[in-house]
Amino acid sequence: MSEPAPVQAPVASLMADGTVVIAQAVLPVWGRQLDVIHEQLNSGITELTRALVAIDGLHGELAQLRAVPAQRPQAEYDRLVAELQAHIEQAVSGLQIGDRLSQMLTLVRGDMQRLIDHMPLLGDAGLHQAEQWLEELRARYTTPEQHSVHGSESAAPDSSGVDYF
16 A cells, blocks of 8 residues: 655645735734834833933932032022933823824734634735735835834834924
8 A cells, every 4th residue: 555645735735825926915014013112112112211310310309409408509400400300201191102003003913803704805806906915015004113114105203303293
């Protein structure tokens, strides 16, 4: 009795399947979205950590100033208050990264679920449908970073101030 031949996956036929066409178009976009989320998370954590370390140092200086108020001129007090305010604003900016990341993750997760739900209907999909999927993804983006990694001509993220979501 001879051994049965090993079963090989029909790779060539899978490439023509519409589900694979859509997945090949959409999954790299989601991968880039997740890369941006990871980078922003690290950036926000770093910014927040630096701000909190600086605030802690200024808190110590203010405590010393309060202990001996007559020895410090008003200018020194004003400088410390201004520095403290700047670091608090930096910390708030670092905390806001959570809102931005939450928005981005909510969209990616929703789009993934939509793909899962539509998979049974995608068997005959082609490149045109893949482009439609990509356009639908692009239409739901809420941040400049999402547009940028998708391939549109959006501007760089605004890092000059505080954004509320």
